[in-house]
Each structure stands twice: as structure tokens, then as C-alpha cells.
Amino acid sequence: MKAKITVKDLEVFFDKNQVLRGINLSINKNMITGIMGPAGSGKSTFISILNKMLEFEDNVTIKGNVYIDGVDIINSDVDQVELRRKVGTVFAVPIPLPRSVFENIAYGPRLKGIKDRDELFTIVKESLEKAFLWDEMKDRLNTSALKLSGGQQQRLCLARTLALKPEIILLDEPCSGLDPISTAKIEDALSDLKKEYTIILVSNNTKQIARITDYSAFFYMGNLIEYGPTEKVFTYPANKKTEDYISGKFG
Amino acid sequence: MRIKPRIVDVFVRISLNLQAFFTVGILAVIVAIIFIKGSPYINLEFIISSPQDMGRHGGIFSTIVGTILLVLLSIFLATPLGVGTAIFLTEYTKESVFTKVIRFGVESLAGIPSILFGLFGFIFFVTKLKMGWSLLAGVLTTTIMILPTIIRTSEEAIKAVPRSLRIVSYSLSATKWETVKKVVLPSAAPGILTGVMLSVGRAVGETAAIIFTMGSSLRMPLSLMDSGRTMAVHFYILAREGISMENAYATALILVLSILSINILAYYIMNRVISKFS
Ligand SMILES: Nc1ncnc2c1ncn2[C@@H]1O[C@H](COP(=O)(O)OP(=O)(O)O)[C@@H](O)[C@H]1O
Ligand SMILES: [Mg+2]
Numbered sequence: 254m255k256a257k258i259t260v261k262d263l264e265v266f267f268d269k270n271q272v273l274r275g276i277n278l279s280i281n282k283n284m285i286t287g288i289m290g291p292a293g294s295g296k297s298t299f300i301s302i303l304n305k306m307l308e309f310e311d312n313v314t315i316k317g318n319v320y321i322d323g324v325d326i327i328n329s330d331v332d333q334v335e336l337r338r339k340v341g342t343v344f345a346v347p348i349p350l351p352r353s354v355f356e357n358i359a360y361g362p363r364l365k366g367i368k369d370r371d372e373l374f375t376i377v378k379e380s381l382e383k384a385f386l387w388d389e390m391k392d393r394l395n396t397s398a399l400k401l402s403g404g405q406q407q408r409l410c411l412a413r414t415l416a417l418k419p420e421i422i423l424l425d426e427p428c429s430g431l432d433p434i435s436t437a438k439i440e441d442a443l444s445d446l447k448k449e450y451t452i453i454l455v456s457n458n459t460k461q462i463a464r465i466t467d468y469s470a471f472f473y474m475g476n477l478i479e480y481g482p483t484e485k486v487f488t489y490p491a492n493k494k495t496e497d498y499i500s501g502k503f504g
Numbered sequence: 505m506r507i508k509p510r511i512v513d514v515f516v517r518i519s520l521n522l523q524a525f526f527t528v529g530i531l532a533v534i535v536a537i538i539f540i541k542g543s544p545y546i547n548l549e550f551i552i553s554s555p556q557d558m559g560r561h562g563g564i565f566s567t568i569v570g571t572i573l574l575v576l577l578s579i580f581l582a583t584p585l586g587v588g589t590a591i592f593l594t595e596y597t598k599e600s601v602f603t604k605v606i607r608f609g610v611e612s613l614a615g616i617p618s619i620l621f622g623l624f625g626f627i628f629f630v631t632k633l634k635m636g637w638s639l640l641a642g643v644l645t646t647t648i649m650i651l652p653t654i655i656r657t658s659e660e661a662i663k664a665v666p667r668s669l670r671i672v673s674y675s676l677s678a679t680k681w682e683t684v685k686k687v688v689l690p691s692a693a694p695g696i697l698t699g700v701m702l703s704v705g706r707a708v709g710e711t712a713a714i715i716f717t718m719g720s721s722l723r724m725p726l727s728l729m730d731s732g733r734t735m736a737v738h739f740y741i742l743a744r745e746g747i748s749m750e751n752a753y754a755t756a757l758i759l760v761l762s763i764l765s766i767n768i769l770a771y772y773i774m775n776r777v778i779s780k781f782s
Contacts, residue, residue, distance in 0.1 A: 306671070334679060341675070351691060360678075364678055414676075
């Protein structure tokens with residue numbers, strides 16, 4: 254199995270407050286890796302390191318190494334634009350840009366310098382298909398993205414990320430505001446996408462983690478408590494805390 | 505004794521209605537007076553022929569041209585400068601003594617009476633830089649005068665753009681400048697346009713600062729170094745010197761009508777912009 258991402262002794266501080274306390278793990282290619290844990294345990298902080306979005310916060314200190322395809326993105330001078338094309342993000346709340354469905358998805362490709370309308374159309378269509386949204390959108394490409402339903406907006410955001418042609422996709426609680434049907438659609442899309450991408454899914458819905466991830470990690474108060482194949486984590490958790498969390502004793 | 509909330513509510517509603525009515529009423533009365541007094545003297549001839557005999561006879565064409573040139577050139581100069589400054593202050597600097605000083609300067613400039621800008625323009629542009637009374641000196645002075653308004657309104661508009669939109673743009677591999685250009689400015693456009701329109705109004709209606717810098721020649725301004733007269737200045741001089749009250753009101757009416765139509769046009773553009781982006 255090939256590791257796409259390797260994290261070594263990762264520590265993060267906001268001012269003096271340590272929120273990640275020495276994380277070590279490797280994330281595999283072409284799998285969905287789930288990250289679960291109660292609110293405030295550092296899940297969002299962890300994934301926003303992977304595309305250097307954390308650096309927009311003031312007063313952050315990052316220590317340790319994060320290798321993506323063997324390159325240490327923390328300690329070497331990586332190009333943020335390139336990195337963000339390689340590592341796409343979907344946020345918890347869908348945030349469409351105030352423009353049409355088409356232009357939302359074409360945003361990233363246009364930044365790459367693609368201007369040709371046919372080429373853009375192909376990318377938009379492919380991305381929407383992969384996000385299971387093409388059928389609903391094919392006649393609405395020119396409507397404002399703000400007019401879509403919440404579930405559609407979230408799949409639009411997924412499509413928009415896919416249009417970057419990333420290798421890694423980060424999703425930070427992408428279904429937290431969605432109804433079960435919309436959630437199922439996102440889950441179907443993700444299960445399909447893992448053939449081509451490395452997917453990291455943060456969720457505090459343990460059932461969702463159990464349903465669709467291959468590997469899962471349990472974060473608690475900035476520590477990585479448990480990490481392994483999802484089946485094992487959910488059937489024989491090594492740590493009592495993991496068991497309590499999964500069985501809903503706290504969270 | 506306690507007054508019943510419902511009665512308070514009714515009272516507040518009535519008084520707010522009255523206030524709104526009063527505001528609109530005053531505007532309507534002013535426009536009506538100008539219309540009644542000015543409209544008999546307005547015809548195509550008045551608009552397309554130039555003034556004669558100090559404005560006693562003839563039309564106001566050269567002052568229309570003077571107004572358009574002054575306002576357009578000032579807006580074209582002040583808008584990029586002002587919006588640029590606002591972008592710099594909001595997107596490219598952290599809050600510091602430096603930005604506080606700039607902001608304080610801008611706020612102070614916004615409150616200065618226009619005659620002082622006129623005096624500065626006269627001393628600096630007209631005299632020191634030897635521009636003489638000229639369109640150029642008028643444009644530069646007007647630019648400085650309206651710049652604070654444009655900076656302030658643009659800054660407010662830019663600050664009102666949600667941070668989440670910027671974050672999304674960065675996450676989609678945009679650089680800072682690309683984010684400003686493609687996300688921040690389009691979202692802030694209606695607010696920026698409001699500031700520009702306020703500035704157009706101020707430039708169109710200005711008299712003192714213009715007389716000091718652009719002068720009040722009735723000849724057609726053909727180059728940047730020519731003196732010229734705006735409609736507002738023309739109206740002021742016609743009325744003040746008692747040259748022709750008829751032509752003064754006619755000029756005022758055209759002035760009011762053009763301000764109204766500029767505002768309607770801006771409102772229309774703004775709605776188009778908003779509906780395009782939402
Ligand atoms: N920008 C920030 N400044 C200061 N503290 C922060 C910031 N972002 C997150 N934190 C703190 O870091 C901890 C972990 O947050 P987060 O990674 O968002 O947790 P999770 O996503 O697991 O809920 C929390 O205690 C939170 O208060
Ligand atoms: Mg979070």
C-alpha cells in the first residue's frame with residue numbers, strides 16, 4: 254500500500270494553546286480516510302494543514318513534518334497555488350460564489366488559464382457528473398448557484414473542487430447541515446470517487462465513518478487516539494476512549 | 505401610567521411616515537419650484553447654443569460641456585485611486601499605526617469644507633504649478649475633494665464582503681490579487697458605485713472650489729489648460745450677479761434633471777450588477 258500523506262510529530266499551537274499534540278499517521282492512496290472526534294479535538298485544524306489554509310489564521314505555530322508525495326509541505330517552500338490545486342477542500346457549510354453554477358465550477362480551471370468554452374464545458378460536465386449533480390444541473394448551468402438547495406450547493410462545492418483536478422480531497426463535515434437524502438448522495442459520490450482520489454473525510458457522525466471509510470482515525474483533545482482499518486476500529490478498538498466515543502457515550 | 509405598546513407602535517409608525525413624507529415633500533417642492541420657474545425658458549436651442557452677453561442671452565452649451573468634462577475626468581481619476589487605496593487598506597495591510605494614520609487622514613479630509621480644497625487648488629495647482637485657471641486644475645482639485653468619499657464607501661463595501669468567500673477563493677487556488685479581482689470587487693461593486701454616485705453629485709453641485717481653480721470662462725473648454733464654467737457655477741453667477749433669473753432657473757432645472765437621470769441610471773446599473781452576481 255502506498256502512502257500519499259505521511260504526518261510526523263505534528264504539533265499546532267494557537268498562541269500558547271496547543272491544539273494538536275504530536276500526530277503521527279500515514280494516509281493511503283485511493284481510500285477514504287475518516288477522521289472523527291468530539292468538537293474541538295483538532296480535526297479541522299489537522300486537515301487545514303494539508304492545503305496550507307491554516308496559515309490564514311493569525312498566531313499559528315506549526316511543528317513537525319507533513320509529507321505529500323514525499324515533499325515536506327511544512328518545512329519546504331511549496332507553491333501554495335500548486336498545493337491547493339493538488340489538495341482540494343470542501344467546507345462544512347456550502348459556500349457558493351455569487352455567480353452561476355457554470356462559473357462556480359469553472360472558477361478553478363479559469364485560474365489555470367483555461368479560456369476555451371468547450372474545454373471549460375467538458376470540465377464542468379465531468380465534475381458535475383462525478384458529484385452526482387449533472388442530471389439536476391444540466392439545464393440550470395446559468396442559474397445563480399445561490400438559488401440551489403443546500404444539498405445541491407454542497408455537491409456543487411464538491412464538483413467545484415473536482416474541477417481543480419486534485420489528487421487529494423479534504424471534506425470537513427460536509428454533511429453536517431444536510432438531510433439524509435442529500436447526505437446519501439454525497440456518500441455515493443465519495444465512494445465512487447475513491448478510485449481516483451485520496452479522500453479525507455472529517456465527520457462526527459460515527460455511522461457515516463463506519464459506512465463509507467476504509468481507514469479511520471479518532472482524535473481526542475489534540476491527540477490521535479486510534480488509527481487503523483475502519484472495520485477494526487469499529488469492532489476491536491484498541492483504546493477504551495474510542496469504544497466509548499463510537500458507542501455514543503460522549504461526543 | 506403605562507402607555508400601551510400598541511399605541512406606541514401606531515404613534516411611531518405615523519411619525520416615521522410623516523418624516524419620510526416630509527423629506528420627499530421638501531424635495532418635491534424644490535423640484536417643482538425650479539420646474540415652474542425654469543421650464544418656460546428651456547428648449548433645444550437653450551441646450552445646444554453657447555451663452556452670449558454673460559449668459560443673459562443664448563444657451564448653456566459650453567457649461568454643459570464644462571460640467572461633463574470636469575465630472576467625468578475627476579471620476580475617472582478618483583475612482584481607481586480611491587478603490588485602490590481602499591483595497592490596499594483592507595486587503596494588503598494589517599491594522600497598524602500606519603493604516604490608522606491613513607484612515608484618520610481620509611476621515612479628516614472628508615469633513616473639510618470644499619472652499620478649502622478650492623483654496624488649496626488655487627495656491628498649489630493654479631499658482632505654484634502655474635496651471636492657471638484651467639480644466640486641469642479643476643479636475644485635480646475635484647479629485648482630491650471626492651477621493652475621501654470614494655475611499656470610505658469602497659472600504660465599507662469591501663469589508664462587508666464575507667471572509668468565507670475569500671477563503672473559498674483561496675482554497676480554489678486563487679492568489680490574493682485574483683481573489684480581490686474576481687470575488688471581492690464584484691461583490692463590493694454596488695457599494696463602490698454608491699460612493700461614486702455621491703461623488704458625482706458632489707462634483708456636479710460644487711461651485712466655490714471650481715471657481716477658484718477652473719475659473720468661470722464662458723468659452724468652450726477645448727483643452728485641459730482652458731478655463732471653463734460648469735452649470736452649477738453658471739447658475740451661481742447668473743443668480744448672484746442678477747444677470748438673468750430666467751436663465752438661472754433654466755440652468756438649475758437642467759442641472760437637477762441631469763442629477764436625477766444620473767441617479768436613476770446608476771440605480772439601474774446597480775440592480776443589473778446585483779442580479780448578475782446573486
Ligand atoms: N483560529 C483559531 N484561533 C484560536 N484557537 C483556535 C482557532 N481555530 C481553532 N482553535 C481551537 O483549536 C481547537 C481545535 O479546533 P478544531 O480543529 O476546529 O476542532 P474540531 O474541528 O475537531 O472541532 C479548539 O479548541 C479551538 O477552539
Ligand atoms: Mg471542525
